[in-house]
Amino acid sequence: MAKTKDYKHFCAAARSLEVIGEKWSLLIVRDLLRGPQRFSDLLRYLNSITPKWLTARLRDLEEAGIVKRDAQEGRREVWYELTEAGRDLEPVVESLVVWGIKHAMRPPLPGERVHSDIILQGLVVALNRRLLAWPDNPVTWVFRFGSDEAHTLRFDGQLWSAHPGADDGADVVIESDPERLANILTAPSDERGGLPEGLTLKGDTQKATEFGAVFLAG
Amino acid sequence: MAKTKDYKHFCAAARSLEVIGEKWSLLIVRDLLRGPQRFSDLLRYLNSITPKWLTARLRDLEEAGIVKRDAQEGRREVWYELTEAGRDLEPVVESLVVWGIKHAMRPPLPGERVHSDIILQGLVVALNRRLLAWPDNPVTWVFRFGSDEAHTLRFDGQLWSAHPGADDGADVVIESDPERLANILTAPSDERGGLPEGLTLKGDTQKATEFGAVFLAG
């Protein structure tokens, strides 16, 4: 791999980029940070990658000790997961998310795939880096997308975290669809104000108001 | 720019990579983080880049609002410096340095250019992230490379920082050359022990011992 990715520098940043600077590599890591995934899961999340390049990148990452391939006998799928070196890349992905939120986000374009997991991952980073206002007290928000997909966002008083599935003790339940939520989150603040179409809030009135103050305020 | 760097994801990390994911971009930012540089400075630091691609990347970064080009009338040189968005990339570069130090460093290869500034930048990151032992008290180390190049590394009790030039109040003066220092820092710990050839320590005996404990211990 990486015949052209050769910087000839004695520099840790250059070395890192030689290893994970190819196209798609860091986005594969981003998806595997949520947990082990199958080849076809990655194919779906990465959206516009071709199977050929997903295969190539996974081989590279495996060789670099970042990804572990788990192909068990008598099972159709192959699972991929991060090694410790792979999990150590989380700060890199997170710093890219922080910069992207501040300097490069825009509403989703027509052909752009919007995954709810990715939105929630960005939300957690934005909240923990205090790029959005914080509620005063611990709170649990459940996001429902259609009938079969739900995520829980929880603030324990110190940090925010996201969890797959709907938590029972939700203070507020938000129902929407990923595209709509993406558009709301990237709307310029002067276009905000009040409850947008395609998003409904249920639950404790005061907690719902608090949610609105964080996300829907002008 | 970036016709092929198009991920079609609604994702902040993917957006960031669309902007600064091309080859060389982040290394140009790395060098500009030290301060404004001329075209030829960058050409020298980036070592194996060609003028054509340095021009292309600088134009891209300028268009992306990361770099500002400063060409004044009646002056031969053109200076490049980071905008605020560019300086906001420091955490990205730093996270790459941290990962690289832990997972990808090795002694410099034959054709590899070793810049003292880059070594010192890596040292500051490694010390501040506590990847190396810390002295108990504030200390100032001056590194001399040959007769005309010197850097000061200072610990104020809280954080480490690097400064160009030799500080007067040095507790310890280290004399070496960049290649030698690079080899020492990347040597496996079982090959360390005592003072290596090609490196001399001067100054307060106890402070020199302390330096040795951080860098030269087995």
Added chain:
DNA sequence: CTGAATCCGACACGATACTG
């Protein structure tokens, strides 16, 4: 259906030389 491999074309990039 999953996890690939193959062929082809576009363009990103490297190497070298040259210019204002």
Added chain:
DNA sequence: CAGTATCGTGTCGGATTCAG
């Protein structure tokens, strides 16, 4: 000093095909 110009190679996208 700060770039252009030219030419060759490598990386990647797109489509199709293939084995378990």
